[in-house]
Amino acid sequence: MENISSSEKHARGRLQDLAKDRGASLAGLSRLIGRNAAYLQQYVTRGSPRHLDVPDLQKIAEFLGVSTRVINTRLFDETVGDASPDTSKGSSSDYIEVPRLPLDASAGPGSFGAEEISFDAFRFSRRWLREMGLESADLSAIRVEGDSMEPLLRSGDEIFVDRNKRAGEGIHVVRIGDALHVKQVQLSAHGRVKLVSANEAYPPIELSSEEAEVIGRVVWKGGRV
Template sequence: MRHDDIWRAIDTLAAEHGLSPSGLARKAGLDPTSFNMSKRRTADGRLRWPSTESLAKIFAATGAGIEEFTALVTGARAMPELRKGRTWIPLIGMAQAGAEGFFDDGGYPAGAGWDEVEMPATADVNAYALSISGDSMEPVYREGDTIIVSPAAPVRVGDRVVARTTEGAVMAKQLVRRTATRIELASMNPAYPELRFGAGEILWMHRIIWASQ
């Protein structure tokens, strides 16, 4: 969980309620400057994080829950993709996902090999869940975490995505560049190099909208 992700989630939460960051702070009973850009780093450049008390107050003021906020932190660009309540979503392990028979040509869940897991409800009827394996996305996603993936969600640069290559590899990455001819994906773990593909080498790419932590 990165400093920028937390503050981006707060900014998005404010925008979802028609507020500026200052307006959100005021609505939560905080000093109106609490979420200003100048308050996100100290004078000597060190990162400043919002307090748990501040987060609790903005949750109370907006009606947002921790699951919705976590979705924003982990890559969602808007809150409506997660609905109140829970539902059963198809689940497989990331290691299984590259095998044939789990997805159709459009990247939608297919076949009978899926388990089911009770997860936060989503507006996308084709959403599915994957269990993370490996350490390429640490510290954001760790082995054993479960992510919800939405084929219907628009994908933008900066989003965390699940992508499948023409060779059958399925991976959770961050989209760092996308042109008509090239797609570049990065791991959160700096030990792993950035991956570059021709646009035709990626069969499909879906956005991660929620993750268990």
């Protein structure tokens, strides 16, 4: 799938995951839209076709019980831009969608995430993202819960997580079991990592690298004043 962005690939993967969660197969969904049984398998794994036709997209989304935005790869295709352009603010190709996930990254005792299926999106100027050094990032937006990262991050802040940046030290979203945490990650000896809170009331947590899965680095935050 050459020249296809990571966000596009994620949208294809979401279709496959949603089908599995609903007990459906890609072959079955292909037949639902009047295509041959291998149609959606090739779409997901080979990127052919590049995008689903709008009637097919609508029928699949209705069957799965989700918005078409969840599985619409056109939203992430830099060559076509947003499928629903806002002409009053310039060409849709000048903007990039950052999906918001219904997950909370706990800055406290731990938060259990729901399915990683976007329910909304932030729409940012490509120029602004370029100036921030984020144009090529694989971004997702999630909400912070808890006070252990105050004053750096406050409960209710929205953070952008770049899944392309999982190595090195910095502030990351980390999965421990089923819980997501946002912490400063420090490398420790013997393949261990230390998770440090900005709030000194919370002691550091030291784990083996196998116990803590780094999801991505926090690269931007936003919140109410």
